[in-house]
Amino acid sequence: MASIGFILNILIYRNAQRKGESYKLKYPVNPKQLEKMGAPFMTKALRASGKLEKDIQVETVSISIPGQVGLLGQLRIVELTYSKKNRRT
Numbered sequence: 617m618a619s620i621g622f623i624l625n626i627l628i629y630r631n632a633q634r635k636g637e638s639y640k641l642k643y644p645v646n647p648k649q650l651e652k653m654g655a656p657f658m659t660k661a662l663r664a665s666g667k668l669e670k671d672i673q674v675e676t677v678s679i680s681i682p683g684q685v686g687l688l689g690q691l692r693i694v695e696l697t698y699s700k701k702n703r704r705t
Contacts, residue, residue: 640664647679647692658696671701 641661644650650657655674662668678695682688 650694651677651679655696668698672698673701675699 641657641664643661644653644657654677658674658677659668662674663670668674674696676697678697680693680695682691682693684691
């Protein structure tokens with residue numbers, strides 16, 4: 617049984633490391649990688665998905681752990697702050 621979990625973990629990890637077919641980005645596979653990639657990654661990802669306008673960028677990424685146990689203990693809360701670039705007209 618443990619070997620099935622190990623194989624699934626490898627397959628999930630391998631697939632997560634591939635470049636996204638839709639957005640051509642390498643995605644983080646855990647909170648530490650997301651924290652390391654930080655605001656530049658989140659800005660690129662949100663722009664690529666069409667959720668963030670070009671004059672807005674992610675300034676900070678804050679990751680917190682909710683006080684849960686079990687499966688819910690694997691969840692993370694990600695808070696973003698944004699800033700708008702000044703436009704000159």
